[in-house]
Amino acid sequence: MLNFTIRRLLFTIPTLLFISFVIFFILDAAPSDPTGNLPLTIPPDVREKIRESLGLDQPMIIRYLLWCKQFFVNEPLNLLAQWGINIGDPDRLRVISFQTRSPVVDLIAQRMPQTLWVVGMSYVVGVLIALPIGIISAVKQYSWFDQMGTFISMIGFSVPTFFTGVLMIVIFSVWLGWFPSIYDTTLVVDSWRTLGLQIRQMAMPVFVLALFNAAQISRFMRASMLDNLNQDYVRTARAKGLRERTVLLVHVLRNSLIPVITVIALGVPQVFGGAIITEQVFKVNGLGQLLIIAIQGGDIPTVQTLTFIFAVLIVLFNLIADILYGILDPRIRYD
Amino acid sequence: MKLKSLLLGAAASLALASAAQAGRGDSGHLNIIYWQAASIMNPYLSGGTKDVDASSMVLEPLAHYDENGNMVPVLAADIPTVNNGGVSKDLTSITWKLKPGLKWSDGSAVTAKDVVFTANYCMDETGGCQQLAKFADVTKVEALDDLTVKITFGKPKPFPYGPFVGSTTPVIQARQFADCKGIKAPTCTEANFNPIGTGPFKVDEFRANDTITLSANQNFRDPDKPAFATVTFKGGGDAASAARSVLETGEFDYAWNLQIAPEILAQMEAKGKGKILAGFGPLVERLMVNLTDPNPKWGDERSTVKHPHPFLSDKAVRKALSMAIDRTTLVEVGYGKAGRVTCNVLPSPAIYNSTANDSCKVQDIAGANKLLDQAGWKRGPDGVRQKNGVRLSILYQTSTNAVRQDFQALIKDWWRQIGVETELKNIDAAVFFGGDQSSPDTFQKFFADIEMYANNFDGTDPEAYMGSWKCSEIPSPENAWLGANMPRYCNPAYDKLVAEMAGTADINKRAELAKAMNDMLMQDYVIIPLVWRGNVAARANTLAGVRLNVWDSDLWNIADWSREK
Numbered sequence: 001m002l003n004f005t006i007r008r009l010l011f012t013i014p015t016l017l018f019i020s021f022v023i024f025f026i027l028d029a030a031p032s033d034p035t036g037n038l039p040l041t042i043p044p045d046v047r048e049k050i051r052e053s054l055g056l057d058q059p060m061i062i063r064y065l066l067w068c069k070q071f072f073v074n075e076p077l078n079l080l081a082q083w084g085i086n087i088g089d090p091d092r093l094r095v096i097s098f099q100t101r102s103p104v105v106d107l108i109a110q111r112m113p114q115t116l117w118v119v120g121m122s123y124v125v126g127v128l129i130a131l132p133i134g135i136i137s138a139v140k141q142y143s144w145f146d147q148m149g150t151f152i153s154m155i156g157f158s159v160p161t162f163f164t165g166v167l168m169i170v171i172f173s174v175w176l177g178w179f180p181s182i183y184d185t186t187l188v189v190d191s192w193r194t195l196g197l198q199i200r201q202m203a204m205p206v207f208v209l210a211l212f213n214a215a216q217i218s219r220f221m222r223a224s225m226l227d228n229l230n231q232d233y234v235r236t237a238r239a240k241g242l243r244e245r246t247v248l249l250v251h252v253l254r255n256s257l258i259p260v261i262t263v264i265a266l267g268v269p270q271v272f273g274g275a276i277i278t279e280q281v282f283k284v285n286g287l288g289q290l291l292i293i294a295i296q297g298g299d300i301p302t303v304q305t306l307t308f309i310f311a312v313l314i315v316l317f318n319l320i321a322d323i324l325y326g327i328l329d330p331r332i333r334y335d
Numbered sequence: 336m337k338l339k340s341l342l343l344g345a346a347a348s349l350a351l352a353s354a355a356q357a358g359r360g361d362s363g364h365l366n367i368i369y370w371q372a373a374s375i376m377n378p379y380l381s382g383g384t385k386d387v388d389a390s391s392m393v394l395e396p397l398a399h400y401d402e403n404g405n406m407v408p409v410l411a412a413d414i415p416t417v418n419n420g421g422v423s424k425d426l427t428s429i430t431w432k433l434k435p436g437l438k439w440s441d442g443s444a445v446t447a448k449d450v451v452f453t454a455n456y457c458m459d460e461t462g463g464c465q466q467l468a469k470f471a472d473v474t475k476v477e478a479l480d481d482l483t484v485k486i487t488f489g490k491p492k493p494f495p496y497g498p499f500v501g502s503t504t505p506v507i508q509a510r511q512f513a514d515c516k517g518i519k520a521p522t523c524t525e526a527n528f529n530p531i532g533t534g535p536f537k538v539d540e541f542r543a544n545d546t547i548t549l550s551a552n553q554n555f556r557d558p559d560k561p562a563f564a565t566v567t568f569k570g571g572g573d574a575a576s577a578a579r580s581v582l583e584t585g586e587f588d589y590a591w592n593l594q595i596a597p598e599i600l601a602q603m604e605a606k607g608k609g610k611i612l613a614g615f616g617p618l619v620e621r622l623m624v625n626l627t628d629p630n631p632k633w634g635d636e637r638s639t640v641k642h643p644h645p646f647l648s649d650k651a652v653r654k655a656l657s658m659a660i661d662r663t664t665l666v667e668v669g670y671g672k673a674g675r676v677t678c679n680v681l682p683s684p685a686i687y688n689s690t691a692n693d694s695c696k697v698q699d700i701a702g703a704n705k706l707l708d709q710a711g712w713k714r715g716p717d718g719v720r721q722k723n724g725v726r727l728s729i730l731y732q733t734s735t736n737a738v739r740q741d742f743q744a745l746i747k748d749w750w751r752q753i754g755v756e757t758e759l760k761n762i763d764a765a766v767f768f769g770g771d772q773s774s775p776d777t778f779q780k781f782f783a784d785i786e787m788y789a790n791n792f793d794g795t796d797p798e799a800y801m802g803s804w805k806c807s808e809i810p811s812p813e814n815a816w817l818g819a820n821m822p823r824y825c826n827p828a829y830d831k832l833v834a835e836m837a838g839t840a841d842i843n844k845r846a847e848l849a850k851a852m853n854d855m856l857m858q859d860y861v862i863i864p865l866v867w868r869g870n871v872a873a874r875a876n877t878l879a880g881v882r883l884n885v886w887d888s889d890l891w892n893i894a895d896w897s898r899e900k
Binding site (some may be wrong): 031032033035036037038039040041042043044045046048049050052053054093096097099100101102103106107110111169173174177180181182184185186280281283285289290293296297298 | 463466520791
C-alpha cells in the first residue's frame with residue numbers, strides 16, 4: 001500500500017507540471033486582455049505601456065517559466081520564511097495578481113475561510129441529508145417516501161442554483177426579511193450574537209448548495225443500497241435470523257458505502273473550487289468569486305494559480321479515493 | 336463591522352456631540368455597495384471606475400469637478416486661470432497654490448513636494464501608470480515653495496487641467512510611495528491597499544476584490560466632517576442584486592452604476608425604501624458607420640482607406656439609416672430614466688450641446704424610403720434595395736450585452752422596413768474592446784459595416800475627444816490598429832477645426848468650435864447617435880447629501896453625506 005502511494009505520488013509530479021503548462025497555454029491562447037475592461041478614455045498607447053509593465057510583451061514560454069519559478073520556488077520559500085526559516089534573499093518576486101498588484105497566494109488565503117465555511121458546510125449538510133434519504137428510499141423502494149425523495153432530488157439536480165438562490169433571496173430576504181441577502185465577510189464571530197448573525201447569513205447559501213449536493217449523493221446512495229439488497233449475502237444474513245436492523249445497517253450499509261465514499265471524496269475538490277454561481281448570487285467572497293473576477297479582468301496570474309491549485313486538489317483527492325477504496329474494501333489490493 | 340471601528344465611531348461621536356449639532360461621526364455607519372469590487376486603492380495602477388471611486392474616499396486631487404462640471408478647489412486654494420495669473424499668458428504652464436495647513440491622515444503636512452512626487456510617479460516610463468494620458472505634454476513639475484506647484488507643458492495647453500483635477504489623478508504621499516516608483520510600483524501592496532490620504536476617510540482594512548472598511552480621518556481639514564464615523568464598501572455580485580439591497584431590503588445605503596432593465600428598477604423603487612438617481616455626462620450609445628470596405632477579399636487591406644465602402648460611402652444611405660431609427664423607443668426599451676434621446680455625439684456639458692440636428696428625434700421611415708428611392712436604390716425581388724449589383728446588406732456588430740442585443744433586433748427591423756438587410760453579430764466585451772492584435776473582432780479593426788458601442792471622455796473638456804475623428808486617428812495596420820477614428824472619417828475641414836480648437840483658450844469660442852465639429856459629424860452621418868446614457872445610482876431614503884456626479888467619482892462629496900433623522 002505504501003509502495004503504491006509513493007509510486008502514485010511521484011507520478012503526479014510530471015502530471016501536474018503538464019497540467020500547469022496546458023493551463024498556461026490555454027490562458028495565453030484565449031483572447032483576454034487585462035486592459036480590456038478599463039474605461040475607453042484610457043488611450044491605446046497607455047494601454048500598451050500597461051501591458052508592458054505587466055510583462056505581457058515577453059514570449060509565452062518565458063512567462064511560463066517565470067510563473068513556475070515564482071510558484072514552485074519563491075512561494076514555498078516565502079511560506080518557510082513566515083515560519084521563521086529564511087533561505088536566500090527575502091526579496092523574492094511572488095506571483096502577483098494583475099488586478100490587485102498583491103500576491104495571489106495571500107488573496108487565496110484571505111478567501112479560503114469563507115469558501116470552507118459556506119461551501120464546505122453545505123457539503124457536510126448535503127452528505128448528512130443525503131445518506132439517510134438514500135438508505136430509506138432504497139429500503140422502502142417505491143413507497144411514498146421514495147417517490148418524494150426522487151422528486152426532490154430531481155428538483156435539486158435540475159433547477160440551477162442561480163434560480164433557487166434568487167428565489168430564496170426574494171422569499172426570505174425581500175418578503176419575510178429573515179435573512180440578509182448579502183454576505184458580510186468582515187463579520188468576526190466572537191459572541192453568541194455574532195454567531196447568530198453568522199448562522200443567519202450562511203443559512204441561504206448553505207441550503208441552496210446542500211440541496212444540490214444532497215440530490216446527487218442521495219441518488220448514489222440509493223442505487224448502491226439497491227444493488228446490495230439483492231445480493232445473496234443479505235439473504236444469508238436474514239436466514240441466520242439476524243434482526244432486519246442489523247442486516248441493513250451493518251451488512252448492507254457498510255458494503256454500499258464503498259462507492260459512495262469514493263463519490264464524496266472526489267467531490268471534495270469542488271468545495272475548494274467554491275460554487276462560483278452561488279457565491280456570486282449571495283455575494284460570498286470566496287474562491288469561486290475570486291476566480292470569476294480574475295477571469296473577467298484578464299488577471300492571468302490569479303486564474304493560472306487558482307486553476308492549478310484546483311488541479312492539484314483533484315489529483316490528490318483521486319489518489320485519496322483510491323487509497324480509501326483499498327482500506328474499505330478488502331477485495332481490492334494494490335500491491 | 337469590527338468592534339474597534341465601532342468603538343472608534345462611538346468615541347468620535349461622543350466627543351463631538353456636545354460641540355456641534357452635526358459633528359464628525361454623528362451619523363454612525365454608512366454601507367456602500369459596488370457590484371464590481373475594488374481591487375486596489377491606487378487609481379494610478381487601475382483606471383477602473385470602481386477603483387477610482389473607492390480611492391476617492393481617501394485620496395484627493397487638487398480640484399474636483401462638481402455635479403455641473405465646474406471645477407471646485409479641494410487641496411488647492413483656488414482654481415488657476417489666465418485671469419488670476421495662475422495660467423501663463425502663453426498657455427504653457429499652470430501654477431497651483433495649496434491650501435495652508437493641510438495634513439495627511441498620519442498627521443504629517445501636505446506639501447508641494449507630494450504633488451511633484453505624484454507627477455513623477457505616474458510619468459515614470461516603467462511604472463505602467465494608467466492615468467498617463469492625463470499628464471500628456473507635461474515636461475516639468477516643480478515645487479516653487481512648500482505650497483506652490485508649477486506644471487510646465489511642452490506646448491500651449493488651452494485646457495491645462497489634465498493633471499490633478501478629478502479623482503483619477505489624486506495626490507499621493509511622497510513618503511509612503513518613495514520606494515514604489517517605476518518597476519517597483521506593483522510590489523508595494525501595503526501602500527496600494529492602505530494609502531495615506533487627505534480625504535475624509537482612511538482605510539482600516541482592505542480586502543482586495545471584496546470589502547473595504549474605512550473610518551473617519553481624524554486629520555480631515557473640516558473638523559465637522561465627515562458625518563459618518565465608519566464606512567463599509569462592499570463589492571461583488573451583480574447590478575440587480577445591488578439595487579435590491581438598497582431599494583428592497585434596505586441593507587445598503589448607496590449602490591453604484593445600476594444598469595438594469597428600467598421596468599425592474601421602477602418596480603424596486605416602488606417599494607419605497609430608496610430613490611433612484613440619474614446623472615447625464617457625455618456618454619452616448621452610438622452607431623459607427625464604416626466608410627471603408629470590410630470585405631475579406633481585400634485581405635490585409637480590408638477596412639482600410641484604400642477601399643471605400645460599396646454603399647455606406649453614399650451619404651443618402653447613411654442618412655436613411657439614421658432616419659429609420661426610433662430613438663424614443665430605444666430609450667424606453669433599454670434605459671428608461673437612465674437614457675435620453677440625443678442627436679449629438681457631444682450632448683454635454685450643456686454649453687457644447689448643439690441643437691442643429693434635432694430632426695433625428697422623430698422616426699421617419701417614409702422619408703428614409705423616399706430618400707433611398709431618389710438616390711437610385713431600387714427594391715429587389717426579396718425586398719432588399721440594390722443599385723448596380725450592390726445590395727444594401729449590412730453586418731452590424733456590438734459587444735455582448737442584453738440591452739445592446741435588444742437594440743440590434745429593433746434596429747434590424749426598422750432597417751428591414753426601408754429595404755436594408757441586416758446580419759447581427761455580438762462579441763464578448765473583453766474581446767471587442769480588448770485591442771488584441773491577433774483578434775479580428777476588435778472594435779478598432781471594425782471588420783463589419785456598422786458597429787455600436789458607447790463612449791465618453793474624462794472631465795469636462797471635449798478637445799481630445801473631438802480630436803478622435805481627425806484623419807491621423809484612423810486605425811490601420813500601419814499604426815497597429817490604434818486610433819479612435821472608427822468610421823475612418825477624413826475631412827480636411829474637420830481637421831482644421833481640431834487644430835483651431837487646440838489654439839483657443841476662450842471657453843465660448845471653444846464651445847462654438849466643438850459644436851461645429853459635432854454638427855459636421857452628425858450632418859455627414861458617419862456617427863449615428865442613439866441614446867444619451869446617464870449614470871444611475873440608488874440611495875436609501877435616509878441618506879442625505881448625495882449629489883450624483885458624472886464628471887468625477889460618485890463619492891466625490893462623501894464628506895458631506897449624512898444620515899437623515
